[in-house]
Amino acid sequence: xxxxxxxxxxxxxxxxxxxxxxxxxxxxxxxxxxxxxxxxxxxxxxxxxxxxxxxxxxxxxxxxxxxxxxxxxxxxxxxxxxxxxxxxxxxxxxxxxxxxxxxxxxxxxxxxxxxxxxxxxxxxxxxxxxxxxxxxxxxxxxxxxxxxxxxxxxxxxxxxxxxxxxxxxxxxxxxxxxxxxxxxxxxxxxxxxxxxxxxxxxxxxxxxxxxxxxxxxxxxxxxxxxxxxxxxxxxxxxxxxxxxxxxxxxxxxxxxxxxxxxxxxxxxxxxxxxxxxxxxxxxxxxxxxxxxxxxxxxxxxxxxxxx
Amino acid sequence: xxxxxxxxxxxxxxxxxxxxxxxxxxxxxxxxxxxxxxxxxxxxxxxxxxxxxxxxxxxxxxxxxxxxxxxxxxxxxxxxxxxxxxxxxxxxxxxxxxxxxxxxxxxxxxxxxxxxxxxxxxxxxxxxxxxxxxxxxxxxxxxxxxxxxxxxxxxxxxxxxxxxxxxxxxxxxxxxxxxxxxxxxxxxxxxxxxxxxxxxxxxxxxxxxxxxxxxxxxxxxxxxxxxxxxxxxxxxxxxxxxxxxxxxxxxxxxxxxxxxxxxxxxxxxxxxxxxxxxxxxxxxxxxxxxxxxxxxxxxxxx
Numbered sequence: 001x002x003x004x005x006x007x008x009x010x011x012x013x014x015x016x017x018x019x020x021x022x023x024x025x026x027x028x029x030x031x032x033x034x035x036x037x038x039x040x041x042x043x044x045x046x047x048x049x050x051x052x053x054x055x056x057x058x059x060x061x062x063x064x065x066x067x068x069x070x071x072x073x074x075x076x077x078x079x080x081x082x083x084x085x086x087x088x089x090x091x092x093x094x095x096x097x098x099x100x101x102x103x104x105x106x107x108x109x110x111x112x113x114x115x116x117x118x119x120x121x122x123x124x125x126x127x128x129x130x131x132x133x134x135x136x137x138x139x140x141x142x143x144x145x146x147x148x149x150x151x152x153x154x155x156x157x158x159x160x161x162x163x164x165x166x167x168x169x170x171x172x173x174x175x176x177x178x179x180x181x182x183x184x185x186x187x188x189x190x191x192x193x194x195x196x197x198x199x200x201x202x203x204x205x206x207x208x209x210x211x212x213x214x215x216x217x218x219x220x221x222x223x224x225x226x227x228x229x230x231x232x233x234x235x236x237x238x239x240x241x242x243x244x245x246x247x248x249x250x251x252x253x254x255x256x257x258x259x260x261x262x263x264x265x266x267x268x269x270x271x272x273x274x275x276x277x278x279x280x281x282x283x284x285x286x287x288x289x290x291x292x293x294x295x296x297x298x299x300x301x302x303x304x305x306x307x
Numbered sequence: 308x309x310x311x312x313x314x315x316x317x318x319x320x321x322x323x324x325x326x327x328x329x330x331x332x333x334x335x336x337x338x339x340x341x342x343x344x345x346x347x348x349x350x351x352x353x354x355x356x357x358x359x360x361x362x363x364x365x366x367x368x369x370x371x372x373x374x375x376x377x378x379x380x381x382x383x384x385x386x387x388x389x390x391x392x393x394x395x396x397x398x399x400x401x402x403x404x405x406x407x408x409x410x411x412x413x414x415x416x417x418x419x420x421x422x423x424x425x426x427x428x429x430x431x432x433x434x435x436x437x438x439x440x441x442x443x444x445x446x447x448x449x450x451x452x453x454x455x456x457x458x459x460x461x462x463x464x465x466x467x468x469x470x471x472x473x474x475x476x477x478x479x480x481x482x483x484x485x486x487x488x489x490x491x492x493x494x495x496x497x498x499x500x501x502x503x504x505x506x507x508x509x510x511x512x513x514x515x516x517x518x519x520x521x522x523x524x525x526x527x528x529x530x531x532x533x534x535x536x537x538x539x540x541x542x543x544x545x546x547x548x549x550x551x552x553x554x555x556x557x558x559x560x561x562x563x564x565x566x567x568x569x570x571x572x573x574x575x576x577x578x579x580x581x582x583x584x585x586x587x588x589x590x591x592x593x594x595x596x597x598x599x600x601x602x603x604x605x606x607x608x609x
Contacts, residue, residue, distance in 0.1 A: 008510040009425050016422040016481060017437065023456060023478035024444050030455035041454065088350060091343045115596055116351050119358065122592040122599070124539030126558045127585050130565050130577075131357050134364075140372060140574070142360055180354065181603070188604040237448040242541045246562055262450040269454045270546070282451035289448055 034279040041275025053280035063281060066252075066259040067288075069167055073174075073240055073260065074292060078231040081175050082224060085182025088117065090212055092183065093190040094198065114187060117180035125177070125239060129246035132173040136160050136247075160249060163257035170247050170258055174239065182227055189223040190216060225296060232292050236285065237262055261285040361585065365578040372574045387579035395568065397580050399553055400560030406469050407556055408537045411476035415533050416526060418477060419484030424514055426485065427492035428500070438489065444482035453546050460547055467550040475543055480533050487532075491525035492518065531595075531602035538588070557584055 035053055039046035057063050092110040120128060135142045136159035144156050160166050197215050206214065217224070234240070241262035245251045252259035252267065261281060268278035364372055365387055367380040392398045426438045456475070457466075465471030495518065503513045519526070541558045548554055555563060561584050568577040592599055 004510065005429065006431065009429055009431055011511075012421040012425045012514075013437065016418040016485075019418065019474060019478045020441065020444070020481050022459065023475050024452065024481070025440065027452035027455035027459060028447060030459075031451045034455060041458075084350075088347065091347055113347055113351060114600075115593070116354055118592070118596070118600065119354055119589060121603075122535060122588050123585060124558045124561075124588075125541050126561045127581060130561065130581055131361055133565075134574075134578075135357060135360070142357075176353070176357075179350075184600050185604050188600075233446065233448075237450060238542045241450060242545075245545075246565075262448065265450050265454070266546070269457075275454050279451065279454055282448065282454070285448050286451055289446065293446060 031279045031282055034276050035283045036280075037276045039276035040273045041269055041278075042273050046276065049276070053277050056277065057280060057284065062256055062259060062264065063284075065256040066261050066264045067284075069257075069259060070236055070240065070261045070285075070288065072167065073171065073235040074232055074288070077171060077174060077235040078228050080171075081178045081231055082182055082227055084175070084179045085186055085227070086217070086220075086224070088113075088179070088183045089186035089190060090208075090216060093187050094208070094211065094216060114184055117183045119180065120177045121181045121184075123177070125242040126246055128173055128177045129243050132169070132176070133160065133247050136169055160247060161254060163254045166248060166254060166258045170243050173247065174235075174243055178231065178234070185227060186220060186223065189220045193219050228296050229293055232296065233289065236289055236292070241266065261288070358585065358589070361578055362582050365575065365582040367575055367578075369572065369575050372578070384575060387575040388583065390573075390576045391564070391580035391583055395564050395576060395580055396553070396555075396560060397557075397564070397583050400555050400557045401583075403469075403554060403560075404538060404557040407472050407476065408534065410469065410473040411480070411537055412530065412534055414473060414477040415480040415484055415537075416530055419481055419529070420488050420519065420522065420526065421514070422481070423485045423488035424492050424518060427489035428497070438485075441482050441485040444479075445486065449479065449542060453542070457546055465547075467548055467554050469554070472544060472548055472556070475547060476537050476540065479543065480537065484529050484533065487529050488522070488525055491522055495521050525605075527598060528602035528605040531599055535599075535603075 034046075036048055036050060037046040038049045038052070092113055134140075138144055138156060138158050138161065141159070143159065147155050157165060159169050193216065197219075198211065201211050201215055240260045244258050244260050244263050245266070248254075248258040250258075252263055262285065265278045265282045265285065268274045268281060363379065366383045366385070368384055368387075371378065371380060422441065426434060426441075460466050460471055460475070463471075465474065499517055499521065500513055503517045504510070508516070539558060540556070541562075544556045544559045545562075548556065548559065552563070561580060564580045565577055568574065568580075
């Protein structure tokens with residue numbers, strides 16, 4: 001049994017670890033180092049500049065605009081997406097009218113709804129982003145054409161071109177893309193809640209509102225929390241980058257109204273040749289992410305309900 | 308798409324009360340049913356309309372797209388599709404995505420399950436450390452690593468190559484894969500593996516012939532998760548795969564197409580390209596939707 005065990009372990013671990021160390025770990029460590037240099041990213045010379053990059057952050061108004069937008073996304077996106085997901089999932093699984101024997105049940109056709117709602121989740125972000133970009137297009141887009149058709153021809157917003165609206169438009173697309181996943185996820189969670197809990201509640205005369213807040217939500221709390229963190233990371237990182245980069249004018253505009261932290265890191269590196277400064281923005285993004293996860297963990301810590 | 312037939316039938320039933328009304332379901336229930344069906348149908352329309360709109364638009368000519376965004380095409384312009392596939396390189400991008408995702412999916416599953424198996428079922432010094440090293444990768448913002456990663460790839464001459472992209476996809480898929488699969492391997496009974504070892508199978512053989520087949524449900528879940536994630540990957544290729552226009556993957560190619568057709572004013576070609584990228588994934592999802600949903604929710608419920 002022990003014979004050759006360590007050779008086997010080493011043999012199985014060496015390749016995955018090597019790939020992971022080269023392409024994931026080492027870049028992360030390097031990033032932190034680069035954030036203390038004045039590296040341009042174009043040549044190999046760089047100088048240690050201590051905390052200069054970080055003090056520069058404080059005076060950079062675009063940085064603060066992107067912090068503001070990222071935090072807005074971070075706060076609103078999970079709330080709206082998860083609430084819609086919970087609401088629909090409840091409707092589909094518990095909210096239906098009661099049939100003969102079943103104590104609880106979803107509305108009719110709930111299976112079909114779940115399949116439909118999940119559609120956006122399998123599409124890539126560029127597809128969704130481009131789709132919405134066309135829909136928002138002020139001249140030929142579906143939205144303004146719809147306003148025309150219902151007699152609101154006078155209301156023709158500039159959507160993505162309007163600094164007041166642009167971020168909300170992008171957020172709309174992100175919500176659209178993610179709600180379906182949570183409907184399905186929460187549905188799976190809800191179906192594992194024992195039926196007799198609902199039976200007892202119904203006997204006590206609970207209505208749907210009470211059922212949801214007293215039974216479904218508390219028992220689903222772990223899943224909601226996982227979803228919250230997952231959605232928060234999307235709002236800060238990859239997803240926000242892709243949506244803003246593809247949809248917004250500039251990108252990041254108009255007038256930095258949609259600039260977000262990951263996009264700013266990208267632009268500073270590959271457009272402005274300030275890789276050192278860019279990594280210090282990245283480090284601040286990491287800090288925001290860590291604070292966010294810590295808060296969610298802390299807020300979410302409550303008695304675990306066993307069933 | 309056949310999705311349109313569903314909603315009207317559903318709304319009709321809300322108030323009519325085909326079989327309900329008997330079991331103490333009061334007025335409140337009925338009102339709520341009409342309401343809830345209404346809301347559900349509206350979201351269903353919100354989800355499907357943009358997709359249908361894109362498909363319909365891909366058959367129109369440019370004049371119709373601008374003139375009547377909501378109208379049906381007067382004739383089916385299949386030439387849009389042909390143009391997008393050939394001239395706008397969508398065919399090539401599709402092929403690139405297939406190669407990259409095919410390679411990285413195989414690599415991710417193989418390396419991920421090997422690492423997860425060892426970490427889950429063997430005691431050795433450093434086990435916990437390596438496990439957390441892998442799992443920690445799930446929470447960090449990828450964008451932070453991208454700048455140095457670009458130069459790591461550059462020094463290794465891996466930029467703009469299939470195998471370079473494959474390696475990076477594997478590396479960034481490992482954290483979740485290892486996390487999920489090691490949880491899965493831990494739940495498998497150890498008696499079977501011990502029996503195999505006593506019968507004289509080596510550790511390697513036990514892994515490939517006994518443990519891996521037993522872990523099939525978990526492998527499928529992770530496989531679907533990784534497939535969707537890698538197929539839809541946009542950030543990594545946007546940074547690491549920019550030198551050679553013919554090496555672009557589908558997501559990148561689509562955005563490049565949007566930019567170039569935007570300049571040329573070829574909107575119908577653009578919608579056709581979008582539809583080409585969209586329909587295969589949607590089709591595959593509809594066929595395998597049970598597995599897809601089970602796979603993705605298993606991952607997130609963990």
